Amino acid sequence: MLVAAVQACIRLHVVTSYNPTVGDGMRVQIWDNNDFYETQSQQKTAANGETHWQFAFGRGHYVELWDNGKAGFVSTPGKSTTHQD
Numbered sequence: 001m002l003v004a005a006v007q008a009c010i011r012l013h014v015v016t017s018y019n020p021t022v023g024d025g026m027r028v029q030i031w032d033n034n035d036f037y038e039t040q041s042q043q044k045t046a047a048n049g050e051t052h053w054q055f056a057f058g059r060g061h062y063v064e065l066w067d068n069g070k071a072g073f074v075s076t077p078g079k080s081t082t083h084q085d
Helices: none
Strands: 009-016 024-032 035-044 053-055 061-064 071-078 079-085
Touching: 009 071, 024 053, 024 061, 035 053, 053 079
Parallel strands: none
Antiparallel strands: 009 024, 024 035, 053 061, 061 071, 071 079
């Protein structure tokens, strides 16, 4: 069987923390075809499920997450995908 097209596999590892004392945070790792690219973290005050977290990674990768990291939008050079659990 011949493969006509190959699709890239983008994988995110997301850790969200909520702490009323020091603020709320999200850490995101981005993987592309099993190659690790980078990790970024953000802190926000009074974050909730409606809060949008935006991450601009190198090589043209962009990630926007909401619903505590369960839903989001991933854009890679030449391609974009929206996902929701």
